[in-house]
Amino acid sequence: MFHYIPSGSDTNMRIERGKPVNKVFIAVRPGLTSLNEIKESVTRMLLELGIRVVDDLSKADVIMAIGGDGTLLKAVHESRGKIPVIGVKNGTYGTLMELNHDNLAEGLKRIVKGDYFVMLVPSVETMGERALNEVLLANQEKGKSMKLELYIEGERMNSFIADGIVAATPIGSWAYSLSLNGPILDPRVNAMILAYIAPWPPSSEIPLNPIVVPEGVEVTISSDSDMMVIPDGVYRGLTVREAVIRLTGEGFMLATLSSDARYFYRRVMGRIRRERR
Structure with missing residues (x-):
């Protein structure tokens, strides 16, 4: 059940603590061979953590969308708002993508343990x-x-x-x-x-x-x-x-590593500043 918890100020967000993950579905944009390497890397890290990578999206605890914002949007719609989706950035700005090269390994460990949050974002x-x-x-x-x-x-x-x-x-x-x-x-x-x-x-x-x-x-x-x-x-x-x-409020579920809204700003502005260099 989604509820409101403090998010770093006197206002709240619809959010709940994540649950330990056993099965993951990996979504990638078809036909982009440049994504094969990162997909294989993510798959290998998940297997080392004892997580099953499934081929059926409906059987997953979490969906990992590798690529850019478009890939995440497609995964969100395919999940119909019933499965948390988290993005692994491999595009340009990727403002919706939670994980990147810098925090991928640590992020996967936290998700596996249930040390993350699930936001119910409006649509x-x-x-x-x-x-x-x-x-x-x-x-x-x-x-x-x-x-x-x-x-x-x-x-x-x-x-x-x-x-x-x-x-x-x-x-x-x-x-x-x-x-x-x-x-x-x-x-x-x-x-x-x-x-x-x-x-x-x-x-x-x-x-x-x-x-x-x-x-x-x-x-x-x-x-x-x-x-x-x-x-x-x-x-x-x-x-x-x-x-x-x-x-x-009956929207979609996004997985995030922090319930603090300031984390959202740090992530988005960090991506924008990095791409502008």
Whole structure:
């Protein structure tokens, strides 16, 4: 049962202590031979620790996603939020990835012993789809803008012309939303960001700044064109004229080595500074 425990300040996160691990599923991006070496290394270390590496994801205690953020997102969706996922960085920034070359060996030992935490992170939910980072609503006719209307809790807030809109989670505030001048949300803040893609200011009734709404608040977006619903960068064929979106606490499970929210900032900023060198 997930509960709230102190996370380094006077606010809390949905988190529980991890359990000792016996079986691990390793997820890698198919076709990338550059990942074979690190996969073999992780497999060898797990076997030395007495852990079984299984081929069936549903039988794993923990999923290890090796690569970049895209690999972790795919693993999270395949787990359906029922199995903790932890990332092993082998890409560029990898802001979602918990382990890297520096802490891999120690991290694996801690996970095996149950010396880790599992966070239940919120997801954006719409039309039966869920996303860890964000849901993108974009015109089905690529390269064309559309007339959008925005309602919050049934109250009409704005009407404008744009190429699309992004609804992002706190974790997703470091991704697509950030490129749209969306704010960075602390992972302890359960709120959803609405950020606009290429909006045309003269068409708007109020300034087109990103909006932040609390968990559970329903946001309705209607369009004069068919909109593609794209969760975490994957289009599955769903097209709508109107979408109801909200942030829900029924999200996904991510494994982490620390329950202190400051650890999240140290990890993310450390990766960014290292890649900029």
